[in-house]
Amino acid sequence: MKCAVWGSPIEHSLSPVLHRAAYAALGLSDWTYDRRNVTVERFEAALRELGEGWRGLSLTMPLKEAALAAAHDASVQARQTGAANTLVRSDAGWGADNTDVxxxxxxxxxxxxxxxxxxxxxxxxxxxxxxxxxxxxxxxxxxxxxxxxxxxxxxxxxxxxxxxxxxxxxxxxxxxxxxxxxxxxxxxxxxxxxxxxxxxxxxxxxxxxxxxxxxxxxxxxxxxxxEGTEMLLHQAAEQVRLMTGLPAPVPEMRHALAGALARR
Missing domain, CATH: 3.40.50.720 (NAD(P)-binding Rossmann-like Domain)
Incomplete structure (x- = not known):
C-alpha cells in the first residue's frame, strides 16, 4: 500500500519519519510513505491521478480545506473544523478526518x-x-x-x-x-x-x-x-490507525521522532 504527505512547502515534514517507523514496527514491509510538493491549484488533479495501490494521504497547509472539499465523506472533527489533514481511501472514495484534534x-x-x-x-x-x-x-x-x-x-x-x-x-x-x-x-x-x-x-x-x-x-x-511534538506524534499515530486499521506503535514512533529532531 502507498501513503504520503502532501503540501507546499513539504521538505520540512516529519511525517515520513513517523509513519515509516510505524510500518516497520507493525511489520508492514509492503507499505510505503513518501512526501510530495503539491499546491492547491494542483491538488484535485493529483488526487485523481493516484492509482489503486494508494491508501492514505496526510495533508499539510495549504491543502487542508481542499482535502475536505474533495472527500466523499468526513468525520465530525473534519466537518467541525472545516479542514482535513487526513484522507483515507475506501471502496466508496476518500474519507476525510482531522487528526490534529x-x-x-x-x-x-x-x-x-x-x-x-x-x-x-x-x-x-x-x-x-x-x-x-x-x-x-x-x-x-x-x-x-x-x-x-x-x-x-x-x-x-x-x-x-x-x-x-x-x-x-x-x-x-x-x-x-x-x-x-x-x-x-x-x-x-x-x-x-x-x-x-x-x-x-x-x-x-x-x-x-x-x-x-x-x-x-x-x-x-x-x-x-x-511540547508541540506530542501533538505531532499523536495526530500521526491516529493517522496510522485510520490508514492501516491497526493500533499505532506510539513508543517506536516517539523514538524515531526524537532521533530525527536530534539530527536537525
Whole structure:
C-alpha cells in the first residue's frame, strides 16, 4: 500500500519519519510513505491521478480545506473544523478526518489534564479550530480566545455551536484558567507571558525551534509544559490507525521522532 504527505512547502515534514517507523514496527514491509510538493491549484488533479495501490494521504497547509472539499465523506472533527489533514481511501472514495484534534486532546490528557473547566486558546486560525474541537473532547465549558483584534468569525461560530461559553481577551491579558493552547508564532507572545497563578498546563503547538518564550515563562512559573511534538506524534499515530486499521506503535514512533529532531 502507498501513503504520503502532501503540501507546499513539504521538505520540512516529519511525517515520513513517523509513519515509516510505524510500518516497520507493525511489520508492514509492503507499505510505503513518501512526501510530495503539491499546491492547491494542483491538488484535485493529483488526487485523481493516484492509482489503486494508494491508501492514505496526510495533508499539510495549504491543502487542508481542499482535502475536505474533495472527500466523499468526513468525520465530525473534519466537518467541525472545516479542514482535513487526513484522507483515507475506501471502496466508496476518500474519507476525510482531522487528526490534529486527537493529537491535541491526547497530548493534554497524557500530561495529566483529564478534564478542564476553562481553556485559553491563543490565536483563532485553522489550528485554533482544532483546539476548539479538542476542548469539547476534554469537557471544557469556557473558552477565551487571546487575539490581536477580534477572533475570526468561523472559529467563533464553531465554539458557540459546540455550546462553549466564549469570550475574547487582548493579547497578553490572561484570564483565569488552568489550560492554555498557543497556536501562534512564538514571537507573538514575546514579553506577554505573565501567566495566571493557577499553574496548569500549557501546550505550544510550535516544535523544532527550541524553547519558545511561552514555554520558558510557563516553566519558570511552575506550569506543566507539553511540547508541540506530542501533538505531532499523536495526530500521526491516529493517522496510522485510520490508514492501516491497526493500533499505532506510539513508543517506536516517539523514538524515531526524537532521533530525527536530534539530527536537525
Amino acid at each position: 486527537h493529537g491535541l486532546a491526547t497530548a493534554l490528557r497524557e500530561s495529566g489534564l483529564e478534564r478542564a473547566e476553562s481553556l485559553v486558546i491563543v490565536g483563532s486560525g485553522a489550528t485554533a479550530r482544532s483546539a476548539v474541537a479538542a476542548a469539547a473532547l476534554l469537557g471544557v465549558r469556557r473558552v477565551a480566545f487571546m487575539v490581536r483584534g477580534q477572533p475570526r468569525p468561523q472559529t467563533l461560530h464553531q465554539a458557540t455551536a459546540a455550546g462553549l461559553d466564549v469570550t475574547a481577551t487582548p493579547m497578553g491579558r490572561w484570564p483565569s484558567t488552568t489550560a492554555v493552547i498557543s497556536t501562534v508564532p512564538p514571537a507573538s507572545l514575546d514579553g506577554l507571558t505573565d501567566l495566571p497563578e493557577e499553574r496548569g498546563v500549557v501546550l505550544d503547538v510550535v516544535y523544532g525551534e527550541g524553547e519558545t518564550p511561552l514555554q520558558r515563562a510557563a516553566r519558570a512559573q511552575g506550569w506543566t509544559v507539553v
